[in-house]
Amino acid sequence: MFKVLVIDDSAVVRQVVSDILNKAPDIKVIGVANDPIFAKAIMEKDWPDVIVLDIEMPRVDGLTFLRQLMQERPTPVVVLSSLAQEGSATAIEALRLGALHVLAKAKLGIKQQLLDDASSLLAAVYSAAQARVHAAHLITSQSSDIAQQVNVGAMQQTTDKIVLIGASAGGTQALEYVLERLHRTSxxxxxxxxxPEVFTEAFAKRLDQICKIDVREAKANDRLLPGTALIAPGGKHLTIKRSGANYLVDVIAGPRVSRHCPSVDVLFRSGAQCAGANAVGIIMTGMGDDGARGLKEMRDSGATCFAQDEASCVVFGMPKEAIRLGAANAVVSLQQIPGIIENLTYTKSA
Incomplete structure (x- = not known):
């Protein structure tokens, strides 16, 4: 049994969300609050395992509360907000601050929408309950100067490398950590x-603003170029193809694969097929098993593959499954991943 606190200024939302969660046999809603100030009084008596949090609230807004929470006592948070639809940049900020999921809340017909989307809410709360939020919190305080070096071996056999990365829960912060530390020669x-598709463009734009490399949402036939990271659009699969000496991407509408669209398995399998030993695969924090089988196909094709370790993951599901399948050449911490990618740069310029 795990405990949930619901913070929302709408009485309807508080009631409906509580009813949905309390029907689950292993969830107990320990309290509801119409803003973070009232929530703190509840939390002083009984600390929740998961918080369902609105963004727009009186007295203290959700982002301010989230920032303080992650600094003082990191706790899994699911944001439920109308800003997920209208202000995706705000939702991206919530993810950056440490929220594990951001779910859209309608302005009209909210009760029926919440009931219709009850399964998504439950899935997000269950996922958050399994997260190691303190790991994400500690990432920012650790130095990017990693003393431990990883033997990349096969990476030095060729120079025209491409890097394929898959992530899920906790990945927004983890990707920011990695991409911020890369140089334009990467x-x-x-x-x-x-x-979700409403987030990926804003997520890419934000990373582009803070990173030395170019970061953008992928479009069909974009070239994979040094110093550039292409992010799969929400709701579309991303694949790699080769045209002569160049690698290009395809953006494809299609059904969910491994329960996701975009799917990490789809990206990794395309890398195995068209890049083989010229590819490097990295599977990072996330719930479930998407990407594990694709990473195994990459390794079998000659690619060098890495899985993020449990200690630095927010959710260890995806890397754990990849490790179980023997898909990873090495298990590495998040703090090592930028150096691994930069090592490819040095190999190329040698």
């Missing part, structure tokens, strides 16, 4: 981050 990167 190898081309293609990324699948599980994220």
């Amino acid at each position: 190898p081309p990167i293609a990324i699948v981050q599980h994220m």
Whole structure:
């Protein structure tokens, strides 16, 4: 049994969300509050395992509360907000601050929408309950100067490398950590981050503003170029193809694969097929098993593959499954990943 606190200024939302969660046999709603100030009084008596949080509230807004929470006592948070639809930049900020999921809340017909989307809410709360939020919180305080070096071996056999990365829950912060530390000479990167389509463009734009490399949402036939990271659009699969000496991407509408669209498995399998030993695969924090089988196909094709370790993951599901399948050449911390990618740069310029 795990405990949930609901913070929302709408009495209807508080009631409906509580009813949905309390029907689950292993969830107990320990309290509801119409703003973070009232919530703190509840939390002083009984700390929740998961918080369902609105953004627009009186007295203290959700982002301010989220920032303080993650600094003082990191706790899994699911944001439920109308800003997920109208202000995706705000939703991206919530993810950056440490929220594990952001769910859209309608302005009209909210009760029926919440009932219709009850399964999504439950899935997000269950996922958050399994997260190691303190790991994400500690990432920002650790130095990017990693003393431990990883033997990349096969990476030094060729120079035209591409890097394929897959992530889910906790991945927004993890990707920011990695991409911020890369230089403009870094190898081309293609990324699948599980994220709704309303978020991916804003997520890419924000990363582009803070990173030395170019980061953008992928479009069909974009070239994979050094110093560039392409992020799969929400709701579309991202694949790699080769045209002569160049690598290009395809953006494809299609059914969910491994329960996701975009799917990490789809990206990794395309890398196995068209890049083989010229590809490097990295599977990062996330719930479930998407990407594990695709990473195994990459390794079998000669690619060098890495899985993020449990200690630095917010959710260890995807890397754990990849490790179980024997898909990873090495298990590495998040703090090592930028150095691994930069090592490819140095190999190329040697």
